[in-house]
Amino acid sequence: MSIEALLIIVLIGLAAGWLAGQIVQGTGFGLVGDIVIGIVGALIASLLFPRLGFALGGGYLGAIISSAIGAILLLVVARLIKRGGRW
Numbered sequence: 001m002s003i004e005a006l007l008i009i010v011l012i013g014l015a016a017g018w019l020a021g022q023i024v025q026g027t028g029f030g031l032v033g034d035i036v037i038g039i040v041g042a043l044i045a046s047l048l049f050p051r052l053g054f055a056l057g058g059g060y061l062g063a064i065i066s067s068a069i070g071a072i073l074l075l076v077v078a079r080l081i082k083r084g085g086r087w
Helices: 003-023 030-052 059-082
Strands: none
Touching (some): 003 030, 003 059
């Protein structure tokens, strides 16, 4: 993975983290925590989704949507772990 690709993933992760934080409210991680989880979710989405054959189209909008899905999944899992398995 090149430096440019990693930088694009981080920038898309910033947008995806904010979007995921707005969708999954009440996680208690704050804006910075949601953005960090968004960046990790973007990395997960960029590595996992193409291997599963899951694509939402090309371009930045498709990347933001798939990264937001990865970040939402990660926020939900982190929320379940933080609260001991309770929603």
